Amino acid sequence: LKSIGNSSFNIDNYFDDYLKSPKLFVNRNALDIAYVPDELPHRDLQIKEIAEITACTLKNGAPSNIFIYGKCGTGKTAVVKHVSKKLTEKCRQIGIVTPKWVYINCKRIKTGYRVLANLYNAIDPENPLPPTGTPVDIILTRLVEKLEDLAANSICFIILDEIDSLKDKKSKDNVLYVLSRINENLQKCKVNLIGISNILNFKDDLDPRVCSSLCEEEIVFPAYNAVQLFDILSSRVAEAFIEDIVDEGALRLCSAIAAKENGDARRALTILRKAAEIVERKGMSRLTEEQIYIARDNLDRDKISLFIRDLPAQQKAILLSVYLNHKYKKGEVSSTGEVYGTYCELLKKVYGLNTLTQRRITDLVKELDLVGLTSSRLKSFGKKGGRTRIISLKAQESQIKKNLQDDSRWGDFLDYKPFHIRRSDINIYSGQRYKSLV
Ligand SMILES: Nc1ncnc2c1ncn2[C@@H]1O[C@H](COP(=O)(O)OP(=O)(O)OP(=O)(O)O)[C@@H](O)[C@H]1O
Numbered sequence: 001l002k003s004i005g006n007s008s009f010n011i012d013n014y015f016d017d018y019l020k021s022p023k024l025f026v027n028r029n030a031l032d033i034a035y036v037p038d039e040l041p042h043r044d045l046q047i048k049e050i051a052e053i054t055a056c057t058l059k060n061g062a063p064s065n066i067f068i069y070g071k072c073g074t075g076k077t078a079v080v081k082h083v084s085k086k087l088t089e090k091c092r093q094i095g096i097v098t099p100k101w102v103y104i105n106c107k108r109i110k111t112g113y114r115v116l117a118n119l120y121n122a123i124d125p126e127n128p129l130p131p132t133g134t135p136v137d138i139i140l141t142r143l144v145e146k147l148e149d150l151a152a153n154s155i156c157f158i159i160l161d162e163i164d165s166l167k168d169k170k171s172k173d174n175v176l177y178v179l180s181r182i183n184e185n186l187q188k189c190k191v192n193l194i195g196i197s198n199i200l201n202f203k204d205d206l207d208p209r210v211c212s213s214l215c216e217e218e219i220v221f222p223a224y225n226a227v228q229l230f231d232i233l234s235s236r237v238a239e240a241f242i243e244d245i246v247d248e249g250a251l252r253l254c255s256a257i258a259a260k261e262n263g264d265a266r267r268a269l270t271i272l273r274k275a276a277e278i279v280e281r282k283g284m285s286r287l288t289e290e291q292i293y294i295a296r297d298n299l300d301r302d303k304i305s306l307f308i309r310d311l312p313a314q315q316k317a318i319l320l321s322v323y324l325n326h327k328y329k330k331g332e333v334s335s336t337g338e339v340y341g342t343y344c345e346l347l348k349k350v351y352g353l354n355t356l357t358q359r360r361i362t363d364l365v366k367e368l369d370l371v372g373l374t375s376s377r378l379k380s381f382g383k384k385g386g387r388t389r390i391i392s393l394k395a396q397e398s399q400i401k402k403n404l405q406d407d408s409r410w411g412d413f414l415d416y417k418p419f420h421i422r423r424s425d426i427n428i429y430s431g432q433r434y435k436s437l438v
């Protein structure tokens with residue numbers, strides 16, 4: 001094999017250098033999003049409320065159903081898992097039957113049927129249901145039998161996390177209705193529901209009978225502020241890193257960034273984790289504000305990439321039109337008319353898409369503005385010139401290119417030169433020819 005230049009990468013040397021670089025972590029897992037820490041600062045009130053509702057389990061009582069609401073990253077899942085762990089430990093300690101916990105994430109298991117099937121399989125993993133085809137009433141009858149087969153006085157907690165992701169109102173109402181009434185058919189065991197949602201008005205959409213039963217107790221998780229996020233990060237840092245490696249300023253900055261964006265602890269932890277990866281990869285010995293900024297920017301870029309890739313075909317055509325105008329006008333702004341012209345040209349070149357009106361395009365451009373991919377504003381051109389909307393590309397050209405080049409529909413048009421630009425090229429060209437002739 002021919003070596004490429006002198007700078008070929010030596011993987012052995014790289015690993016040796018990596019081993020020589022400072023050790024950062026005591027417990028790297030403590031920065032994982034799925035890790036449930038032993039301490040959850042600023043959630044005492046919520047832990048207490050859930051503990052009070054579920055404590056009757058310790059005396060063989062059946063707790064009320066609970067509905068938990070709070071924005072993303074406010075610790076809902078972590079708190080419920082924490083309480084479940086502690087309650088189970090306590091039952092074990094005092095020698096009573098430990099409760100059965102079934103955790104269902106409705107973002108992954110989206111239909112009522114699959115919720116029931118998963119529940120059934122979780123209760124009896126040895127004898128799972130066939131993947132499809134068992135009628136709901138049969139599953140239910142067998143589920144009740146399985147629950148009754150659990151030890152006497154058992155409590156089965158069913159956690160329906162991200163419950164707002166359940167699709168199809170009818171099937172959602174049905175499964176929640178059935179589950180909220182299942183205790184009527186049970187003698188020895190009792191079922192308790194814990195619904196978790198980050199959409200407050202989720203309840204308004206429910207069948208009133210389901211709502212009154214699911215929401216017997218309601219608990220709200222407020223968003224964290226910067227000071228609280230700082231404490232949360234500090235406690236995770238203490239578990240994860242070797243002492244005194246993370247600058248306090250870096251933690252304050254990370255907390256402030258996440259507090260500004262909805263008070264989301266997950267966001268704060270993700271930035272911190274990414275910053276730690278940067279420190280480790282570069283063989284550095286401290287985590288400072290600089291790595292927090294770099295980590296935040298990298299994550300934002302990743303987010304934008306995902307966003308571009310997931311755009312619907314029409315939105316991609318609009319973004320591509322703004323990109324092509326930007327590219328061939330060497331960064332100058334374009335009018336809506338120019339972008340619309342390019343969009344119409346592109347639409348003629350592919351099958352299966354209807355050409356939208358210019359007005360609709362203006363609305364869709366405003367949506368791209370909101371996520372920072374483009375920027376559009378009205379500009380006045382004097383008394384007679386009227387007003388026209390001008391559009392510029394805000395994302396990096398390379399970012400658009402990278403994320404659209406594999407697109408099956410639009411990937412081939414990244415070098416397409418819009419007609420109005422080709423036409424002005426001809427004018428310049430013929431003008432020059434004219435001059436050379438004179
Ligand atoms: N008070 C806290 N102390 C320590 N870590 C926390 C705290 N609150 C949240 N976290 C951590 O932040 C991350 C997000 O928390 P969690 O998943 O519980 O949020 P959530 O409210 O369930 O969000 P979503 O609605 O998006 O599911 C987790 O890694 C969790 O361990």
Ligand SMILES: [Mg+2]
Nearest residue numbers: 076077078161
């Ligand atoms: Mg959650």
